[in-house]
Amino acid sequence: MQEFVDLGRQPTANGFLLPEEVDREFFFRLAVGVCELCTMVQLLEEVPQDLRYHGSYRYHASGSASHREHFAANARRFMATELTGADPFIVEIGCNDGVMLSTIAAAGVRHLGVEPSANVAELARAKGVTVLSEFFDQATATAIRAEHGPADVIFGANTICHIAHIGSVFQGIDALLGPNGVFIFEEPYLGTIVEGNAFDQIYDEHVFYFSVTSVQAMAEHFGFDLVNAEHIAMHGGEIRYTLARKGARKPAAAVNELLADELTRNLSEPETFAQFGRNVERIRHDLLAVLNKIKSDGKTVVGYGAPGKSSTVTNYCGIGTDLVPFVCDSTPAKQGHLVPGSHLPVRPPTAFADPYPDYALLFAWNHAEEIMAKEQAFRDAGGEWILFVPEVRVL
Ligand code: SAM
Numbered sequence: 001m002q003e004f005v006d007l008g009r010q011p012t013a014n015g016f017l018l019p020e021e022v023d024r025e026f027f028f029r030l031a032v033g034v035c036e037l038c039t040m041v042q043l044l045e046e047v048p049q050d051l052r053y054h055g056s057y058r059y060h061a062s063g064s065a066s067h068r069e070h071f072a073a074n075a076r077r078f079m080a081t082e083l084t085g086a087d088p089f090i091v092e093i094g095c096n097d098g099v100m101l102s103t104i105a106a107a108g109v110r111h112l113g114v115e116p117s118a119n120v121a122e123l124a125r126a127k128g129v130t131v132l133s134e135f136f137d138q139a140t141a142t143a144i145r146a147e148h149g150p151a152d153v154i155f156g157a158n159t160i161c162h163i164a165h166i167g168s169v170f171q172g173i174d175a176l177l178g179p180n181g182v183f184i185f186e187e188p189y190l191g192t193i194v195e196g197n198a199f200d201q202i203y204d205e206h207v208f209y210f211s212v213t214s215v216q217a218m219a220e221h222f223g224f225d226l227v228n229a230e231h232i233a234m235h236g237g238e239i240r241y242t243l244a245r246k247g248a249r250k251p252a253a254a255v256n257e258l259l260a261d262e263l264t265r266n267l268s269e270p271e272t273f274a275q276f277g278r279n280v281e282r283i284r285h286d287l288l289a290v291l292n293k294i295k296s297d298g299k300t301v302v303g304y305g306a307p308g309k310s311s312t313v314t315n316y317c318g319i320g321t322d323l324v325p326f327v328c329d330s331t332p333a334k335q336g337h338l339v340p341g342s343h344l345p346v347r348p349p350t351a352f353a354d355p356y357p358d359y360a361l362l363f364a365w366n367h368a369e370e371i372m373a374k375e376q377a378f379r380d381a382g383g384e385w386i387l388f389v390p391e392v393r394v395l
Pocket residue numbers: 049053054057059060061067093094095096099114115116117120134135136137156157158159162163
């Protein structure tokens with residue numbers, strides 16, 4: 001494994017905490033490397049999964065309108081294309097608050113969500129979704145197969161790259177997937193992260209950073225074919241991978257096209273990763289320069305959005321309340337808590353206009369369009385947005 005970026009001592013990125021909990025906070029070294037043999041990019045230090053996923057997990061997938069629309073469209077697509085036989089069955093790994101499966105449940109299609117974080121699993125159940133509150137692995141999958149029979153679709157979004165025991169996941173897919181079933185997963189794309197300098201996508205939950213090249217190698221290693229790969233616009237740029245049992249389906253032309261494209265772009269080359277490491281250092285330097293200037297000019301700045309990404313940026317750059325006094329976020333479960341590590345207080349969006357600051361540091365930059373449209377009054381009042389990916393800009 002060749003290390004190429006070290007983002008320092010970091011907490012768990014969704015470990016939003018109360019002021020009285022700060023002395024018990026967990027930290028680890030957040031560094032990423034690439035495997036010279038299979039090209040898989042991954043964290044060098046792993047955080048135990050029960051520290052990341054538990055009964056107070058704070059990421060709620062239904063928090064944004066674009067996510068709700070995306071996953072409802074996915075559900076409709078699965079029902080129109082894959083769930084067309086007699087009594088079809090779909091399993092979602094990491095169904096969270098039921099953002100996708102609620103549409104499937106409403107249509108009366110047989111389904112099961114596998115979701116270890118009990119609080120979000122409960123939110124899914126309240127939407128009529130059937131949920132098994134466990135970690136997906138070989139044992140869970142074998143038990144599901146015994147009880148429900150084979151799955152036509154096994155789906156995961158922003159979840160498969162979170163699971164360090166990936167070998168056991170694939171053994172589970174092998175146990176559960178029907179002979180002509182598909183394993184579909186949508187995950188942040190290494191190309192988007194590396195070429196877009198999106199270093200804030202790197203945090204404890206993102207154990208793997210998939211590319212078409214590394215996913216194909218992984219699929220083959222575990223006895224599956226990569227039969228499709230499609231760019232999708234979620235989280236700033238992801239890829240939806242479709243895997244099938246060996247020889248069961250003809251791969252789409254897109255697979256070879258995207259593999260060739262990654263080769264042309266040198267996506268697995270050491271120099272690409274080394275350049276990324278240098279770019280990340282430059283962003284830290286430039287962002288601190290902007291924030292320090294705002295402070296010395298006596299102007300005000302507030303953070304906007306407290307995604308897991310905001311933990312990586314604030315902790316790597318050393319941004320504390322002296323530079324950004326608080327962050328606004330629409331997730332009720334984050335409000336009243338502190339951003340992990342940097343301890344910026346999280347307040348409801350109403351705090352943003354009370355009064356408007358001079359600048360807003362947009363941590364949730366992947367929702368820029370939705371947020372900037374919603375907060376047009378901030379712009380009208382003379383406010384400016386600070387973005388830091390792919391480079392620091394004030395708009
Ligand atoms: N699928 C939703 C989406 O795309 O917005 C939620 C993604 S969330 C970032 C990752 C989810 O995966 C969490 O709800 C977490 O509890 C769940 N998860 C983590 N490890 C898992 C595992 N081994 N099996 C099933 N779910 C898991």
